[in-house]
Amino acid sequence: MDTSKYKNTEAFQAGLKVRREVLGDGYVEPSIKRGAEDEFTRKLQQFVTEHAWGTVWCSDGLERKTRSTINLALLAALGRPAELKLHTRGALTNGMTKDEIAEVFLQVAVYAGAPAAVEAFREAKAVFDEMGI
Numbered sequence: 441m442d443t444s445k446y447k448n449t450e451a452f453q454a455g456l457k458v459r460r461e462v463l464g465d466g467y468v469e470p471s472i473k474r475g476a477e478d479e480f481t482r483k484l485q486q487f488v489t490e491h492a493w494g495t496v497w498c499s500d501g502l503e504r505k506t507r508s509t510i511n512l513a514l515l516a517a518l519g520r521p522a523e524l525k526l527h528t529r530g531a532l533t534n535g536m537t538k539d540e541i542a543e544v545f546l547q548v549a550v551y552a553g554a555p556a557a558v559e560a561f562r563e564a565k566a567v568f569d570e571m572g573i
Contacts, residue, residue, distance in 0.1 A: 441469055445476045446486055455494025462497070462504065462530040504534040512536075512544045516560035517552035524560060528567040538568060 446452060460468045475485030497507060508531035515524040531541060541564055549557035 441472055442476055443472060445482060446472075447490075449490060449494075451494030451498070452486065452490045453494070454498045455489040455492070458497045459489060459493040462508075462533055463526060464529070464533070467526060505531075505536055508534040508536055509540070509544055512541060512560070513548055516545055516548040516556050519556055519559065521559060521563045524563045525567050528564045529571070532567075532571070532573070538564075538573065 443452075443456070456468070456472070471485060472489075475482035497504070502510075508527065511527045512524065512531055515527055528541065542561070545557045545560040545564070548560055
């Protein structure tokens with residue numbers, strides 16, 4: 441993967457490693473490549489990789505499974521289906537079970553509303569079906 445057009449900070453490299461581990465190369469490689477080819481997109485990829493993944497996800501304060509739990513709740517509550525599907529895969533990678541994911545979405549139903557939970561269940565089910573689980 442060519443990252444030569446990115447600011448090669450320690451946080452960027454650490455974030456890239458964690459991002460790959462959680463989301464998989466199949467998602468990360470094309471995202472980083474698009475950023476390398478396009479200055480506009482590169483700014484976002486640099487920011488997300490360095491700060492979200494390299495600073496927050498690399499912090500020792502929470503385990504990855506806990507971070508995934510929080511992400512799923514927030515993305516469901518905010519109604520971000522594409523990111524929810526991506527992070528559902530990541531949550532499974534980080535050790536969450538289908539039952540735990542369902543419990544998160546039930547919590548969302550109580551605090552963010554049933555429509556948000558309905559959409560979250562729908563998107564997660566699509567991921568489970570795609571993955572054969």
